[in-house]
Amino acid sequence: METQAIIFMIIGLGIPYTLLTLALRKQFTHDKKVQENQELPE
Amino acid sequence: MSEKKSSRQKFNSKTGFMLAAIGSAVGLGNIWRFPYVLYENGGGSFLIPYFIAIFTAALPLLIVEYTLGTKFRASAPLAFARNNPKLEWVGWIPTMISLVLILYYSSIISWAINYFGLSFTLGWGNDPNAYYYGDFLHSTDSALHLGSINFRVLIGLIIVWAGTYFLCSKSIDKGIEKVNKVLLPLLAITILFVVIRGVTLDGASAGLNVLFTPDFTALKDPRIWLAAYSQVFFSLSVAMGIMITYSSYLPKDSDVVNTAYITGFANSAFELTVSLGVFGILGYMATQQGVPVDSVVEGGMGLAFIVFPEAFNLMGPLGHVLGIVFFASLVFAGFTSFVSLTEAFITPFIDKFGFERKKVYSVVCIGGFLISSIYATGAGILILDIVDYFINSYAIIFAGILEAVVVAYFFKIDKFQTLTNSTSIRKVGVLWKYSILFIVPILLSLNLVLFTADLFINGYGGYSVPELLTFGFGTLVLVLLFTLILSKLPWKNPKDLDFDVEEDQKQLD
Numbered sequence: 290m291e292t293q294a295i296i297f298m299i300i301g302l303g304i305p306y307t308l309l310t311l312a313l314r315k316q317f318t319h320d321k322k323v324q325e326n327q328e329l330p331e
Numbered sequence: 332m333s334e335k336k337s338s339r340q341k342f343n344s345k346t347g348f349m350l351a352a353i354g355s356a357v358g359l360g361n362i363w364r365f366p367y368v369l370y371e372n373g374g375g376s377f378l379i380p381y382f383i384a385i386f387t388a389a390l391p392l393l394i395v396e397y398t399l400g401t402k403f404r405a406s407a408p409l410a411f412a413r414n415n416p417k418l419e420w421v422g423w424i425p426t427m428i429s430l431v432l433i434l435y436y437s438s439i440i441s442w443a444i445n446y447f448g449l450s451f452t453l454g455w456g457n458d459p460n461a462y463y464y465g466d467f468l469h470s471t472d473s474a475l476h477l478g479s480i481n482f483r484v485l486i487g488l489i490i491v492w493a494g495t496y497f498l499c500s501k502s503i504d505k506g507i508e509k510v511n512k513v514l515l516p517l518l519a520i521t522i523l524f525v526v527i528r529g530v531t532l533d534g535a536s537a538g539l540n541v542l543f544t545p546d547f548t549a550l551k552d553p554r555i556w557l558a559a560y561s562q563v564f565f566s567l568s569v570a571m572g573i574m575i576t577y578s579s580y581l582p583k584d585s586d587v588v589n590t591a592y593i594t595g596f597a598n599s600a601f602e603l604t605v606s607l608g609v610f611g612i613l614g615y616m617a618t619q620q621g622v623p624v625d626s627v628v629e630g631g632m633g634l635a636f637i638v639f640p641e642a643f644n645l646m647g648p649l650g651h652v653l654g655i656v657f658f659a660s661l662v663f664a665g666f667t668s669f670v671s672l673t674e675a676f677i678t679p680f681i682d683k684f685g686f687e688r689k690k691v692y693s694v695v696c697i698g699g700f701l702i703s704s705i706y707a708t709g710a711g712i713l714i715l716d717i718v719d720y721f722i723n724s725y726a727i728i729f730a731g732i733l734e735a736v737v738v739a740y741f742f743k744i745d746k747f748q749t750l751t752n753s754t755s756i757r758k759v760g761v762l763w764k765y766s767i768l769f770i771v772p773i774l775l776s777l778n779l780v781l782f783t784a785d786l787f788i789n790g791y792g793g794y795s796v797p798e799l800l801t802f803g804f805g806t807l808v809l810v811l812l813f814t815l816i817l818s819k820l821p822w823k824n825p826k827d828l829d830f831d832v833e834e835d836q837k838q839l840d
Contacts, residue, residue, distance in 0.1 A: 290543075294542075308592065309596035312592040312757075319589075319756045
């Protein structure tokens with residue numbers, strides 16, 4: 290593959306995959322926090 | 332709150348909704364449409380307007396639709412009517428768009444079902460291009476010349492509509508939620524398998540070079556921008572009423588913004604990954620035939636049904652297995668999107684007229700089958716091409732503009748922003764606000780003007796004026812006509828419109 294194509298492939302695939310990972314991470318962290326709060330004794 | 336509102340069906344889990352939303356977004360738009368739009372618009376050059384379209388229009392509008400559904404807990408027409416009864420018609424436009432889409436979607440799934448059967452024997456022969464247009468579709472030379480009925484496509488249509496009836500006439504959690512939990516992971520695995528094989532073929536790099544080498548001069552062509560906006564809307568199921576309907580089945584304290592990001596980026600990541608496989612196979616075919624990648628096939632909507640069979644032929648025994656796996660996943664992908672479109676079309680009728688779910692489904696599935704039979708004629712692919720172009724380039728873009736304008740200037744953007752952020756773990760800020768206020772309406776209006784100008788100057792696809800008038804403008808006129816009729820009919824329970832979203836939201840605090 291040509292160098293320019295490789296660079297654009299990394300950018301093109303990198304944008305959605307990175308942002309998806311960040312969004313999923315945020316979701317899991319939030320869900321975990323909610324679950325922990327629910328488990329705390331009143 | 333009325334009894335009906337409180338008994339609105341719900342997704343059993345957040346995962347169930349997320350899978351359904353991703354299932355709607357991930358579908359034929361990614362496997363069938365995205366690769367051919369990409370191929371027709373110069374490969375790498377298309378990716379720049381594509382990403383710009385996602386961030387400037389598709390994601391902001393997806394957030395708007397999730398907010399409308401979750402907070403107003405209604406399908407598109409009811410959600411708009413609850414804010415202002417005079418705006419009900421704005422919600423019927425995407426509803427009618429979803430009807431047009433399900434009618435032609437059913438025929439593409441029917442093709443995929445047929446090709447799934449053919450893949451066991453590589454029944455498309457040595458020339459998949461000739462087989463597709465000739466032996467399989469019996470394609471005529473004009474959209475106005477219907478030719479004879481293709482019984483194989485017709486049987487596929489029966490399977491699609493009957494399958495939809497049996498799955499979806501049940502409740503949300505037993506129907507759509509269950510279907511997606513099985514089909515989506517299966518689809519992801521099968522596609523991944525095809526992609527890995529595609530990019531490891533001899534000559535695949537030639538195709539990947541075309542996919543990822545941008546030609547900045549091509550960005551001057553307005554048609555690429557129009558294609559990019561149409562594609563992201565189609566692919567993300569924006570302005571079709573689906574996301575409003577789906578999110579209306581969520582609890583009102585559900586997260587809106589982050590869910591939109593997850594759906595949007597999952598969809599984008601998926602279609603780009605699929606393209607790796609498609610362009611890898613195109614590169615392989617180009618190398619085998621000794622021609623440039625951009626002249627391997629004529630392109631167009633038959634890409635998936637020509638390129639892949641040709642590649643499976645060239646792969647030997649492995650092609651048999653991959654062919655079966657690929658067309659099975661194409662059927663699954665189409666079906667998840669089809670189910671969501673049907674749901675988006677049916678829910679407004681249940682909301683407005685109080686029809687029983689099972690009865691509406693039986694009427695829609697029988698009527699849908701009868702109307703979609705036109706796509707089983709020899710002119711089917713030509714009609715589909717014209718309808719797809721007009722509905723995506725005009726109706727969906729128009730519905731997107733309306734949604735943005737109504738939210739920005741009738742709902743009042745600040746109030747809407749507060750509503751969006753009220754239960755979201757990630758908040759939207761000024762960028763989203765200005766996107767809805769200015770960027771979305773201006774950019775999409777510009778797209779519409781460009782589309783109209785291009786259509787009048789260059790026509791479309793070599794079709795004659797009567798063909799474009801009958802199936803292109805004719806479809807748009809019908810969408811508008813039914814929108815007006817349905818919005819004028821009385822509500823079975825007018826009390827459903829009495830809904831104070833802010834008061835409702837306060838109950839959460």
